[in-house]
Amino acid sequence: MLHGKVLVAQGGGPTAVINQSMVGAVLESRKFRNVDLVYGAHHGVRGIINEEFLDLTQETSHNLEAVAQTPSSALGSTRDKPDLKYCQEVFKVLQAHGIAYFFYIGGNDSSDTVRIVSEEAHKAGYPLRCIHIPKTIDNDLVHNDHTPGFPSAARFVAQAFMGANLDNSALKGVYIAVVMGRHAGFLTAASALGKKFPDDGPHLIYIPERNFSVDSFLGDVKACYEKHGRCVVAVSEGIHDENGAPIITKLSKDVEKDAHGNIQLSGTGALADLLCEEVKAKLGIKRVRGDTFGYVQRSFIGCVSDLDQREAREVGEKAVQYAMWGAVDGSVTIQRTGFYSVDYKLLPLEMVAGKTRVMEDHFIAESGTDVTDAFRMYLRPLLGSGMPDAFRLRLNSVPKILKR
Amino acid sequence: MLHGKVLVAQGGGPTAVINQSMVGAVLESRKFRNVDLVYGAHHGVRGIINEEFLDLTQETSHNLEAVAQTPSSALGSTRDKPDLKYCQEVFKVLQAHGIAYFFYIGGNDSSDTVRIVSEEAHKAGYPLRCIHIPKTIDNDLVHNDHTPGFPSAARFVAQAFMGANLDNSALKGVYIAVVMGRHAGFLTAASALGKKFPDDGPHLIYIPERNFSVDSFLGDVKACYEKHGRCVVAVSEGIHDENGAPIITKLSKDVEKDAHGNIQLSGTGALADLLCEEVKAKLGIKRVRGDTFGYVQRSFIGCVSDLDQREAREVGEKAVQYAMWGAVDGSVTIQRTGFYSVDYKLLPLEMVAGKTRVMEDHFIAESGTDVTDAFRMYLRPLLGSGMPDAFRLRLNSVPKILKR
Numbered sequence: 001m002l003h004g005k006v007l008v009a010q011g012g013g014p015t016a017v018i019n020q021s022m023v024g025a026v027l028e029s030r031k032f033r034n035v036d037l038v039y040g041a042h043h044g045v046r047g048i049i050n051e052e053f054l055d056l057t058q059e060t061s062h063n064l065e066a067v068a069q070t071p072s073s074a075l076g077s078t079r080d081k082p083d084l085k086y087c088q089e090v091f092k093v094l095q096a097h098g099i100a101y102f103f104y105i106g107g108n109d110s111s112d113t114v115r116i117v118s119e120e121a122h123k124a125g126y127p128l129r130c131i132h133i134p135k136t137i138d139n140d141l142v143h144n145d146h147t148p149g150f151p152s153a154a155r156f157v158a159q160a161f162m163g164a165n166l167d168n169s170a171l172k173g174v175y176i177a178v179v180m181g182r183h184a185g186f187l188t189a190a191s192a193l194g195k196k197f198p199d200d201g202p203h204l205i206y207i208p209e210r211n212f213s214v215d216s217f218l219g220d221v222k223a224c225y226e227k228h229g230r231c232v233v234a235v236s237e238g239i240h241d242e243n244g245a246p247i248i249t250k251l252s253k254d255v256e257k258d259a260h261g262n263i264q265l266s267g268t269g270a271l272a273d274l275l276c277e278e279v280k281a282k283l284g285i286k287r288v289r290g291d292t293f294g295y296v297q298r299s300f301i302g303c304v305s306d307l308d309q310r311e312a313r314e315v316g317e318k319a320v321q322y323a324m325w326g327a328v329d330g331s332v333t334i335q336r337t338g339f340y341s342v343d344y345k346l347l348p349l350e351m352v353a354g355k356t357r358v359m360e361d362h363f364i365a366e367s368g369t370d371v372t373d374a375f376r377m378y379l380r381p382l383l384g385s386g387m388p389d390a391f392r393l394r395l396n397s398v399p400k401i402l403k404r
Numbered sequence: 405m406l407h408g409k410v411l412v413a414q415g416g417g418p419t420a421v422i423n424q425s426m427v428g429a430v431l432e433s434r435k436f437r438n439v440d441l442v443y444g445a446h447h448g449v450r451g452i453i454n455e456e457f458l459d460l461t462q463e464t465s466h467n468l469e470a471v472a473q474t475p476s477s478a479l480g481s482t483r484d485k486p487d488l489k490y491c492q493e494v495f496k497v498l499q500a501h502g503i504a505y506f507f508y509i510g511g512n513d514s515s516d517t518v519r520i521v522s523e524e525a526h527k528a529g530y531p532l533r534c535i536h537i538p539k540t541i542d543n544d545l546v547h548n549d550h551t552p553g554f555p556s557a558a559r560f561v562a563q564a565f566m567g568a569n570l571d572n573s574a575l576k577g578v579y580i581a582v583v584m585g586r587h588a589g590f591l592t593a594a595s596a597l598g599k600k601f602p603d604d605g606p607h608l609i610y611i612p613e614r615n616f617s618v619d620s621f622l623g624d625v626k627a628c629y630e631k632h633g634r635c636v637v638a639v640s641e642g643i644h645d646e647n648g649a650p651i652i653t654k655l656s657k658d659v660e661k662d663a664h665g666n667i668q669l670s671g672t673g674a675l676a677d678l679l680c681e682e683v684k685a686k687l688g689i690k691r692v693r694g695d696t697f698g699y700v701q702r703s704f705i706g707c708v709s710d711l712d713q714r715e716a717r718e719v720g721e722k723a724v725q726y727a728m729w730g731a732v733d734g735s736v737t738i739q740r741t742g743f744y745s746v747d748y749k750l751l752p753l754e755m756v757a758g759k760t761r762v763m764e765d766h767f768i769a770e771s772g773t774d775v776t777d778a779f780r781m782y783l784r785p786l787l788g789s790g791m792p793d794a795f796r797l798r799l800n801s802v803p804k805i806l807k808r
Contacts, residue, residue, distance in 0.1 A: 014574045014575070042799075050807070051802075051806055051807050053801070054797060054800055055800040055802050056800075058798070063795060063798070066793075067796065067797055069795070070795045071567055071570055071571075072574045074574075074795075074797050075574075077575050079691075092806070096805045096806050160700050163476065163700065163703035164700065164703060166476030167476045167702070167703035170476045170477040170479075171418070171481050171482070171483060175699065268676070268680065268693075269673010269676060269694070269696050272673060273673055276672065289672075290673070292673050292698075293700065294581075294693070294694075294696075295567075295568055295571050295695055296564050296567065296695060299568060299570055299571035300567045301567045302707060303707065388706040389474075391467060391471045391474045392471065392474070393458060393467070393471055393478050393479065394462070395446075396458055396462040397456070398457035398458065398459050398501075401455065
């Protein structure tokens with residue numbers, strides 16, 4: 001067992017449960033005698049190269065437990081994507097501070113950072129144990145059944161669509177909501193779990209795994225509107241045409257650019273608005289509304305999957321156990337073993353690092369605008385306990401008197 | 405006591421608890437012997453003039469209780485704003501179907517419809533008891549301490565900002581979220597209840613009760629960004645300049661109109677996007693993100709104030725009791741009697757109908773961009789039990805080694 005300090009860092013976009021992983025790693029590390037101190041990097045790898053460390057050994061376990069229940073990255077995060085030189089800087093700082101264990105919680109980019117730092121340490125002959133802890137609402141890490149953070153975001157999206165469907169059913173029209181996920185459609189597809197009755201929305205689901213055509217989209221919406229008198233649509237922000245061009249840039253040809261010459265691609269409501277314009281203009285439907293779930297979907301407090309909480313905690317704890325009792329670096333992964341049970345496996349960093357998983361074909365319906373029962377079976381247990389349920393009145397119609 | 409049928413209808417925008425009021429009225433009505441049948445109007449007043457009634461006497465009480473817990477208008481709603489002629493049509497249908505009790509759940513417009521229908525019945529000498537049951541997420545009914553539906557929407561907004569603030573604190577920048585409420589700022593102001601620590605966001609709150617100036621806004625954001633390195637802003641969709649012109653139309657002068665010559669005013673992300681553009685262009689801040697809470701805020705399932713549930717149920721029940729044991733038409737109102745307790749009072753329809761309440765001055769801070777403690781005291785109990793709480797790590801900084 002290496003002797004020295006532990007460093008924990010959080011990278012990329014926050015999730016509802018990323019603090020569970022951090023606290024799992026910190027509390028587990030504090031149990032080991034060979035650990036001098038437990039540091040947290042303030043604002044991810046950027047905090048490392050700036051030597052901004054917090055001493056988490058001085059944090060009460062009570063407060064750590066409270067922070068674990070709080071969404072978003074309590075250590076702060078960064079959007080920096082380190083290249084080799086950046087990672088060499090990271091390594092230098094770790095060395096200077098006597099870090100023996102480096103735990104980095106993040107997605108594909110973060111796992112690649114861990115891989116490079118691990119290589120640098122090997123090259124320098126410096127004893128450093130590097131472990132990547134999985135996290136991403138996009139669910140796009142390979143060799144993982146799913147990733148911590150995704151279940152809670154999926155629960156938010158499913159609940160949001162349950163409500164939006166009820167709203168749209170009370171005041172009929174077309175409702176389009178844009179969901180996060182640039183390359184993988186998992187989170188957008190989670191909207192399907194909001195459906196209960198056969199005519200419930202979302203009636204159409206568009207994901208980046210299938211090419212998007214504005215004409216087919218308009219045809220789909222028209223058919224649905226004619227059938228149900230309404231249409232609820234889930235759209236991934238990452239939809240693109242057959243050449244891979246994002247739909248937002250395609251549609252933006254029809255509209256002028258803003259005063260500053262830019263069309264925003266994320267953190268805006270532009271894609272939903274543009275699709276709504278298309279529906280209004282080409283289909284002549286009056287009540288067309290567009291929402292973009294935005295940041296609410298990944299950091300909303302009070303809509304968390306309890307299963308996600310537990311697993312996020314366990315990957316943090318397991319990371320430390322693998323680091324202490326094992327002799328190799330790696331990435332902690334989630335493997336499904338039953339309905340529903342999981343196990344955690346440490347895989348070589350290069351198996352996970354920098355790779356992107358997308359939705360498997362058997363999760364996507366033939367039509368390309370719906371999910372399969374296999375996907376519902378896959379996702380349902382992840383949403384956790386206490387999912388709300390929607391009910392409706394029976395339509396016992398009364399005979400007309402005046403307009404018989 | 406009048407003998408005949410009961411008709412219940414839901415109007416305007418759905419809320420998370422409007423079905424509680426409907427079920428309260430239906431179940432209470434079914435207890436009275438002088439009530440033959442209990443009807444529900446399918447899609448509000450539009451359903452009445454189309455004679456689209458559902459027989460709710462055939463509905464199980466078990467299913468009614470389940471529907472009561474479900475957000476959005478289970479009977480369906482309408483955006484129709486009846487004029488005198490429309491109300492005369494409504495009255496004709498009520499008369500033809502032998503309706504003796506008319507309960508209409510809605511906001512200002514709906515209360516005005518009840519008022520006109522009541523007058524028509526009086527003129528015609530037809531015995532009809534008309535009661536308005538309050539509902540609106542905007543909280544803009546006069547003579548009410550608050551209105552059912554507002555507390556749950558306020559809870560969503562507060563929780564959304566708690567999360568957005570944590571997210572913005574992990575990945576710093578400017579975050580602007582647009583909240584519903586065209587004339588009254590109550591719902592936008594509810595964002596303040598997401599604050600815990602002194603430097604938490606929302607740092608700036610813009611409501612329609614104060615004139616909005618783009619220049620002051622930019623100055624406020626700049627000052628906040630310089631102080632905290634970040635800025636979280638809550639904006640009402642109804643903000644306007646000193647002449648009452650909506651800001652979205654003002655800012656839209658800077659951008660081209662879309663291919664169809666329109667700028668959308670609601671159900672779009674345009675206002676948030678335009679404000680973000682201003683901040684990027686004029687303040688040179690890079691990470692600027694805009695969200696529009698949209699329909700999620702009023703119909704999200706699983707984020708409901710239990711106090712709101714109970715009160716929404718009680719106003720429905722009280723409406724029936726006032727109708728049965730009283731001799732006058734009116735609007736059920738919520739009166740606060742303690743910290744926290746309420747009572748329900750039947751007021752004459754003309755006192756409530758068609759009037760709009762806005763935020764009282766003592767709820768708005770001198771700066772015009774924050775709320776007062778009086779507002780916090782007013783709103784906190786309405787949010788109900790089990791509000792989530794946010795925690796943070798203590799900043800026990802570690803001394804630098806390389807960059808001393």
